[in-house]
Amino acid sequence: MQHEFPVRVYYEDTDMAGIVYHANYLKYIERARSDWVLGMGIDQSALRESEGIVFVIRRIEADFRASARFDDRLTVMTRVGAVSGVRLVLHQEVLRDGELLFSAEVTLVSMTLDGQPVRLPQALRRKVH
Structure with missing residues (x-):
């Protein structure tokens, strides 16, 4: 399972040299993860x-x-790397015309609102296995 998310670089994303500021790559991959989850039919606000x-x-x-x-x-x-009871590992890449610019391995855990680990929601586990 692989998800693609388009991003356009705006002026506000860049530093004085016109290069994307490093922290913005984290924003891009966050947006892609949110879009990926929503595309699977999982409403994170409703889940919360x-x-x-x-x-x-x-x-x-x-x-x-x-x-x-x-x-x-x-x-x-x-794309999904690994799934366990409370943990999901994702591999994310940012590309420009097929050229790899940035890559990240992101480990997510599911938690209760008071900070206790909890099993990944069944709807998500079904879709990523």
């Missing part, structure tokens, strides 16, 4: 309200390979 479950970043390992610039058209690719 009805079951008290939220997804939390546990770990991110990032690799900056090349620079994106103002007005670039990028694609964020997201």
Whole structure:
């Protein structure tokens, strides 16, 4: 299972040299993850309200390979790496015309609103296995 999410680089995303500021790659991959979950039919707001479950970043390992610039058209690719009871590992890449600019391994955990680990929602587990 692989998800593609388009991103356009706006002026506000760049530094004084016209290069995408490093923290914005994390925003791009966050947007892609949110879109991926929504595309599976999982409403995170409803999940929080009805079951008290939220997804939390546990770990991110990032690799900056090349620079994106103002007005670039990028694609964020997201695919599942591993799934366990409370943990989901995703591999995400940001590409420009097939060139790898940024990659990350993101570990998410599901938690209750008071910060206790809880099993991944069944709807999500069914769709990623």
